[in-house]
Amino acid sequence: MSDAILTVGNANVFYGDSQILFGMSFSVHKGQVMALLGRNGAGKSTTFKAIAGLAPPRNGAITVSGQQLRGRAPYTIARLGIGYVPEDRQVFPDHTVQDNLMIGAKRGTDRRMQWTLDRIYEVFPLLATMKTRRAGLLSGGEQQLLTIARTLMGNPDVLMLDEPSEGLAPIIVQSIGKLIVTLKELGVTILLAEQNMHFCLGVASHVTIVDRGRAVYHGTIEQLRANQDISQRYLAL
Template structure:
């Protein structure tokens, strides 16, 4: 890792209407780091991810992505500076084929890189290869999750945001998603994973941030989280 922060969140408050969801949330993610944002259901993980992606702008505080103040940027502007986001509900285009879903998303990365082609996607996602002509709405949940990640990669992002990538999937598919994230990590991209499933992240992430009731309650390495039984029991045990 370079030690250079590519996501910097400082004291953000986020509201949905009159309801405040995040309270002074702040943390950073370094270039090349794989960070797990952990917390129970409703803790504020997805709202934090949406705030970074420009879908839930903060009322107070600031967000910087790859050195740019993105606090008031539109989502497409944040994507152009290198952010890729897979939302919790995947949002594939159901009446378009797998091929079309991928081609729609293709663009060069912020530094002109074009590392992800259809050929490479199908090499990395072999389960999608026989499904190229199938409508995305007819895929299983696991297949849609893989397609959503593959579609994000077609935009050649420098930072990957994955919101609950293991949610609702069969154990064998969760294992495959985990193996894919490990392979992506080895390419040097920065990854932020929001997850309720702590065990899914233990072998993937280098660092952990724990959120509870819209506030950050822990920030350290995965090793430190493993050693801190009090934090795991209080904030992550189901």
């Protein structure tokens, strides 16, 4: 759609001779929380890597705010407004929490700094209490919060969260969910990759289901709730 902030159109991605994504297509609009749902190995993380330039599509189109991303270097894609939080929570372990945040700081595509240290500490009060702590000493959940906050310091147009609930204790998953809802209320556009449907039902506004490298369903969360056949066919374990 013409007013989409992020569009993936007919993208085919290969790892060597093996094709992983087959004509992947979907759009994300400003202020949406779009969940890419699918079983493990469906192609969600590869879709994120394709957008971020880490697994460039062989053909097709990927645009953010009308700018073509396919063929660009990952650092250029970041400057064009894509903020990527990978599933393995990469922090700089020997640097403090505040140093990690400052490493990610840059102006947005509109040259504004909507996300500053003060605003980060307001939205992430736990990080404010440990700003001088080395990031390598944080728990997995705390590192997840830090990587999300550090990416926001880059003032992205689209925040991509790859499996943010993976491997975390239920109480931490609940905290991550509340954070995503807060970000949604603040107008942050989010693309979320998850295999935890119940987690997504509580935070997302829209959903694209991925199965065997293809987008097989698009709709709102309410439409997915009402469609048990789709849930059973593509998401039930």
